[in-house]
Amino acid sequence: MLTVLFDGIAYGMVLFILACGLAVTLGLMNLVNLAHGAFAMAGGYAAAIMVNRWGVPFLAALPLAFLFAALLGLVLERLLYAHVYARPHLDQVLFSIGLVFMAVALVDYTQGSQQQFIQLPAFLRLRFQIAGVSVGAYRLLIIAVCAAVALSLQLILSYTRFGSRLRAAVDDPRVARGLGINVSLIFAVTFAVGSGLAGLGGALGAEILGLDPTFPLKFMIYFLIVVTVGGTASIGGAFLASLVLGIADVAGKYYIPAFGAFAIYAVMIGVLIWRPQGLFGRVATR
Amino acid sequence: MSDAAATAARAAAQLDRLSRWHPAEYVFWALAAASLLVFPSRYLLISDIALTGLFALSLDLVLGYAGILTLGHGAFFGLGAYVAGIAATHGLRDPLLGMALACAAAALLGAATSLLVLRGSDLTRLMVTLGVAAVLLEVANRLPALTGGADGLQGMDVGPVLGLLPFDLAGRTAAVYSLATLFAVFLIVRRIVHSPFGWSLRAVRANPLRAASIGIAVDARLSVAYTIGAAIAGIAGALLAQTTQFVSLDGLAFHRSADVLLVLVIGGVGWLYGGLIGAVLFKLMQDQLATITPQYWEFWIGLVLVALVLIGRERLAAWPRALWRRVAGRQPA
Secondary structure: OHHHHHHHHHHHHHHHHHHHHHHHHHHHOOOOOOOHHHHHHHHHHHHHHHHHOOOOOHHHHHHHHHHHHHHHHHHHHHHOHHHOOOOOHHHHHHHHHHHHHHHHHHHHHHHOOOOEOOOOOHHHOOEEEEOOEEEEHHHHHHHHHHHHHHHHHHHHHHHOHHHHHHHHHHHOHHHHHHOOOOHHHHHHHHHHHHHHHHHHHHHHHHHHHOEOOOHHHHHHHHHHHHHHHHOOOOHHHHHHHHHHHHHHHHHHHHHOHHHHHHHHHHHHHHHHHHOOOOOOOOOOOO | OHHHHHHHHHHHHHHHHHHOOOHHHHHHHHHHHHHHHHOHHHHHHHHHHHHHHHHHHHHHHHHHHOOOOOOOOHHHHHHHHHHHHHHHHOOOOOHHHHHHHHHHHHHHHHHHHHHHHOOOOHHHHHHHHHHHHHHHHHHHHHOHHHHOHHHOEOOOOOOOEOOOEOOOOOOHHHHHHHHHHHHHHHHHHHHHHOOHHHHHHHHHHHOHHHHHHOOOOHHHHHHHHHHHHHHHHHHHHHHHHHHHOOEOHHHHOHHHHHHHHHHHHHHOOOOHHHHHHHHHHHHHHHHHHHHHOOOOHHHHHHHHHHHHHHHOHHHHHHHHHHHHHHHHHHOOO
16 A cells, blocks of 8 residues: 555656656746657657666766757757747647657657666665565655755746746746846756756656657656646646656556556546646646 | 618628638539549548548537647547447448447537536647547557457448448448538538538637627537537548448547648648648648658658648648739739
8 A cells, every 4th residue: 555655656756757847838838848758758768778778877877868858858949949939829739749750750760669678777676665665766766866856946946046037037028038038048948957857757767657659649648637737836736746646547557457547537637627727726828 | 770780781791702602612522523433443542531531620610610729539530430330340230320320429428528628728628638538548448348449340240321332342332422421511511610600619719708798608609619520520430430341449549639630730720621621632642651651651740740830831821822823813814
């Protein structure tokens, strides 16, 4: 029972890392980016190649996966996404679905369609008994990393100059520009960091989520649920939504395997009927 | 008083003019019918184009006219296909009856989910429609006794259309049946679009607040439009099941919903022929590309989507018109 809870928390934490970038770009910048999972996949594959083929230690591969995905995000943002910020949602949907399809086909073409596994170092495969609960070192690492990321994100957003500039740029880009804030630079950096975090999540979560070329399609709905259920008022909303989702999904698959996959949809529909603007929302999008 | 009456009369006359058949429309349908005679070896492709066009037409009603952003329209298509398929495996051989059942089932699902879709913003709609499609896919996957699961539904036995036209291997009946269904449904949709109901939908899309303030029941209109769109998608799904005699989970897969969006966008959102023209272009393109790279065909779909958006849909739509004007202008009068 506690083990299920623990696994659920780890799963939810990974979902948070994956989706928090989207919470900012989609929730705050109002850009419908369905291709967010493609960056996560990029990070996951980068880590898999580095660890399995080049022998890079797993812990060193994580920040590299982050950098790779962030760089990819930065390039794509400058080249492509910058042109679609002001477009209607339909255009953004079409555009990002197009990117997803290209990413899926490209990875399938270069890496093959089979599932990828990242070889974990021995110390991450250990299991401990803590207060009668069997705890895997790998999941413990996930929880530690994700908690650290969540905390620092929250601190950056609320206490640093960059955070306040980002909030200003999101609230009213025109006025922010008038005050001398370089809005497009801020958006680019935010997008890159969000993509990088997705990449980190993809590398970190490859083991529990499964990594194959259809990754962006499979988890698109999860990301959207995190963002819509969590609302966009704070990082905390997305964080709690990820935890609820992760625990519901793991518990659902564990206790009622026949209907396990429906658990998250039940949660989603319930929340939407109860609070259409998300659990912790001000307004989901403007 | 007479001023108001004159304005009303002028408005009525304009609406009347807009709803009249344009000569080009006769040409379009004549060409569609002629395709049956000209390309007897491509019956299956013609049938495929017709049912894709019908599917895109239903999406146009939801997206183009009512302005509901959806990523799960494939759910209704797949449901229609499964209902028609299951009916045919259980001894209900008449294709029209199977189609009616499929249409009713899809309409029911559409009406039920429209309550969810109406809530919230574009983003919530995306998620809910995506979620409904995912749930349906999961249900079909978990009920192998009924749907055949991952193997697909086999052993369909579809009787002759109207008791007269048996389905043949060359797909001649399939093509005639699909085209005829497309035309019949098109007439209905055309009527809907040009009715006061259709105009109220456009008003809601343009500005929901203002539409509500002149007395349009926004939510009710949207959910009716969504339900009609779902019902038509169900018909398109039934056509797929009956003409190919096979239904698989592929009918419910996400790429169905994405493909039909692309089809509609190629042809142009918000006018009746957008889906139909898009279906012709899309299927011909797919036919050509799939012979070159069958496995990575999705890459090219993606590329087309990205290019479409970056170039701009309005600009692309403006090119043929500008070209037409130049050609028409240069002709000696």
